[in-house]
Amino acid sequence: MAQSPAESDQDKELAFPEAPETKTGQIKLLPSPGFRKWLSQNKVSLAFNTYHIGKLFMIGLDQAGKFVFSDANFQRSMGLSLHDGTLWMAGYKQIWRLENFLDKGQESQGHDAIFAPIGATTTGYINLHDVRVSDSGVYFTSCQFNCVAKLHEKWSFEPIWKPSFISEFAYGDRCHLNCLELEYGAPRYVTCFADTDTEMGWRVLPKSNCTGLLIDVQSGKILCDTLHMPHSPQLHRNKLYVANSGMGELAEVDRKTGKYNPICFIPGFTRGLSFWKDYALVGASKPRRQGVFEGNDETPLNQKLQEQGLEPECSISVVNLKTREIEHKIVIEGVASEIYDVCILPGLRRPLVVDLESHALNTMFRPSRLYI
Numbered sequence: 001m002a003q004s005p006a007e008s009d010q011d012k013e014l015a016f017p018e019a020p021e022t023k024t025g026q027i028k029l030l031p032s033p034g035f036r037k038w039l040s041q042n043k044v045s046l047a048f049n050t051y052h053i054g055k056l057f058m059i060g061l062d063q064a065g066k067f068v069f070s071d072a073n074f075q076r077s078m079g080l081s082l083h084d085g086t087l088w089m090a091g092y093k094q095i096w097r098l099e100n101f102l103d104k105g106q107e108s109q110g111h112d113a114i115f116a117p118i119g120a121t122t123t124g125y126i127n128l129h130d131v132r133v134s135d136s137g138v139y140f141t142s143c144q145f146n147c148v149a150k151l152h153e154k155w156s157f158e159p160i161w162k163p164s165f166i167s168e169f170a171y172g173d174r175c176h177l178n179c180l181e182l183e184y185g186a187p188r189y190v191t192c193f194a195d196t197d198t199e200m201g202w203r204v205l206p207k208s209n210c211t212g213l214l215i216d217v218q219s220g221k222i223l224c225d226t227l228h229m230p231h232s233p234q235l236h237r238n239k240l241y242v243a244n245s246g247m248g249e250l251a252e253v254d255r256k257t258g259k260y261n262p263i264c265f266i267p268g269f270t271r272g273l274s275f276w277k278d279y280a281l282v283g284a285s286k287p288r289r290q291g292v293f294e295g296n297d298e299t300p301l302n303q304k305l306q307e308q309g310l311e312p313e314c315s316i317s318v319v320n321l322k323t324r325e326i327e328h329k330i331v332i333e334g335v336a337s338e339i340y341d342v343c344i345l346p347g348l349r350r351p352l353v354v355d356l357e358s359h360a361l362n363t364m365f366r367p368s369r370l371y372i
Contacts, residue, residue, distance in 0.1 A: 028333040029059070029067060035328040036065055038318055044276060045113075045351050047087065047343040048283060048316060049077040050336050056080075056089065058351040059330075062110065072355035074117075079130035079140065079179075080343040087115055087343070090128035090140055094120040095151060098353070101366045113351040116361060123156050129178040130232075130341075134185035141180045141190065143173045148180060148187050148217065161187060163213075164220050165195045172199035175213075181233045181240075187217045189240065191230040195222075207246075207298040214242055214253055223258040228300055232273035232341075236280070236321075243270040243282065248301045250282050250319060263324045266317050267310040269301060272342040279327075280319045283339035286312045316342055 039045065045060030045068075054075045060068045076092035087098040097119040102108060127143035138151040142159075146166045149157040159169060166174060176193035183189075194202040194211040205211055212227030228246030235241075240255050244262070248270055251262045268284025275281070287302060305312055314337050318328040332339070345351055354360050 026334050027057075027069075027071070027336055029069065030331040030333060031067075032329045035318070035330050036061060036067075038328050040065065042276060043347055043349065045345045045348045046281070046316065047080055047082075047345055047351070047353070048272065049074075049080060049089070049340050050338050051076045051078050051340050052338050053335055054092075055336065056353055056355075057336075058115070058345070058353045060345075060348065060350045062350055068111070068350045068352075070352045070354075072353045073357055074355060076128075078128060078340050079132075080341040081131050081133045082343055082345065083133035086133075088131050088133050088138060090131045091120070092128075093125050094122050095128070095131060095138060095140065096120045099366070100348075101364060104347075111350045111352040113345070113348045114364070115351060115353045116364060117354075117356060118366075121151055126157065127173060130180040132180050132182045132187075134182055136185045139180060139182065139187055141177055143176055143178060144171055145169065146172075146174050146177050146192075148177075148190060161217055163190075163192065163195070163215060165197055167197050174199055174201055176202050179231045179233055181235055183235060188235070189223075189233040190215050190217055191227070191233050191242065193229055195225075208300065210246075210300070212244075212246070214240075214258075223255070224253050224260055226260065229269075231271040234273045234275065236275040241273065241280065243273055245269050245271050246299055246301055248284070248304055250280060263321070264319055264326060265304065266315070266326070267305060267308075268312050268315060269338075272316075272339050274342045274344045276344050276346070278321050280321055281342050281344065282317045282319055283342045284313060284315045284317065285338035286314050288338075314339060 047058050049056045056072045056074050056077045058070050062068050074091050079090040081088045089096040096117055098115040099118045101114045129141045131140040142149050147159045147162040149159045152158040175196050179191045181189040192213050196202045210226045210228045212230040213222050214224040216223050227244050230242050231245050232243040240253050244251050248266050249262045266284045270284050272283030313331050315329055315331045317326045320327045
């Protein structure tokens with residue numbers, strides 16, 4: 001990993017005594033040299049989450065260059081999408097809407113943004129994963145119904161698309177259709193783990209098999225069929241990127257030919273992707289001891305880690321798309337071992353996120369207008 005010279009003692013390992021103590025333990029943030037400077041120069045902060053402990057995190061910098069860190073409790077916190085200043089999030093049985101209670105240029109107790117859950121739509125447990133929002137609606141993936149869906153004004157959800165190899169619209173995860181990208185406001189690309197059409201059929205396949213798919217929703221065409229547990233298809237400057245999770249890679253896929261072009265290897269299960277100018281921010285998780293991508297010698301990721309003598313990490317990497325190298329990184333240790341999604345918060349330096357359990361929400365109000 002390319003690193004810039006150390007800037008100060010602040011870039012050393014920090015346990016953050018001033019950071020909130022989570023209910024399940026403490027979070028440690030270990031930034032590489034230059035990570036803080038990158039946040040500061042680009043005038044951005046980050047939102048990221050993990051569903052195995054149900055946490056949404058936000059991280060920025062104060063005026064002294066120290067981390068401003070907050071976390072909120074949302075059961076099975078998953079896909080994140082920022083649209084017109086509103087942060088949307090997939091949860092256990094709901095799609096959450098979080099609004100910033102502060103206007104541009106406004107501050108409160110040192111924060112320039114306070115995100116609070118102002119609304120939620122209940123979908124039931126349909127195994128929500130990604131959520132993507134445009135002016136035309138709130139779209140998301142349902143693993144349990146093997147489909148792309150849309151929030152409905154009255155009912156649980158509106159299914160709008162399923163892969164051609166799924167024979168019927170029925171409850172039961174057949175292919176693990178997990179992630180979604182929009183283009184021109186409409187669903188364009190999805191990823192899934194296999195083209196299986198029986199309930200949990202993808203789970204019984206050998207974990208060494210590269211059966212993951214990247215599919216063009218508009219044409220129904222399978223663009224790439226040799227991925228390993230892929231996630232996070234994303235468009236940036238008309239190029240298509242994907243996290244080839246089971247290989248620990250960030251990659252570009254040619255939108256016309258489907259050619260797979262790896263960009264870099266990250267020592268973890270790559271998942272969660274956001275872009276800022278010439279950079280990609282990529283989440284990585286430690287392989288689980290049990291479950292769908294457990295740490296065993298069968299998976300390509302674990303083989304790579306063993307060959308290179310590396311330990312898996314839970315991290316967010318800042319990848320320079322021009323040099324195709326990791327320039328900066330922040331490693332997350334403590335109770336968090338997985339990241340689901342990463343979201344850039346442009347123009348916000350010191351964000352705070354609160355949840356329904358927060359005492360701050362007892363006296364925090366935002367009327368729609370002044371009453372006269």
